[in-house]
Amino acid sequence: MNYWLLKSEPDTFSLDDLASRPRQTEPWDGVRNYQARNMLRDQMRIGDQILFYHSNCRIPGVVGIAEVASTPRADPTAFDPQAKHFDPKSDPSRPRWYLVDVRYLRHLERTIPLAELKHHAQGALEGMPLVQKGNRLSVMPVTPEQWRFILALE
C-alpha cells in the first residue's frame, strides 16, 4: 500500500464536500500536471491512503484522511469542451489525463497547518515536496515515516 498527499482548494472542493458526497466518494478530476498524472496513473492502487490537504485558504494544512477507491481511468472532463479543464489534445482513444476515485475516511481532530509542518522541513519531513519552497505539486507521495510523523502531530 502507498501513501499520498492530495491538495484541494476548499472553496472549490473541501473535505466536507467529499464527506457529503454519495458513498463519500468523488472522482479526482482536473489533474493537469504530468508529474502528478504519472503518479496517479502508474502508482495509485485501491486502498492507498491519502492525506487530504487544503490549499489556497486561510490556514493551509492537512485536514483529513481519504483513500483511493478505484483503479486509474481516463479523466472524462478532459474531453468535455464545457469543462473547466478541457484539453483538446486529450482524446478518448488516447487519453492524456487520468483520475482515480477518492473516498472519505475521516477528519483529523485538528488541522495540521503547513506552517507547523514546515518546522520539520529539516527534520522528519526532509525532502517532502510540500514543505519545500516553491513547490506546486498537487499530488505527491508520502513515505510511511512521514505519514506516521504527521499523524502523530494530530
Place this chain on the structure above:
DNA sequence: GCCAACGTTGGC
C-alpha cells in the same frame, strides 16, 4: 533545442 513569454499555483 533554446529560451522568452505567458499562465497558474498557492503562500502570505
Place this chain on the structure above:
DNA sequence: GCCAACGTTGGC
C-alpha cells in the same frame, strides 16, 4: 491582492 516559483508553449 501581491508576487515568487514553476510548468508549458511556441517562435526561432
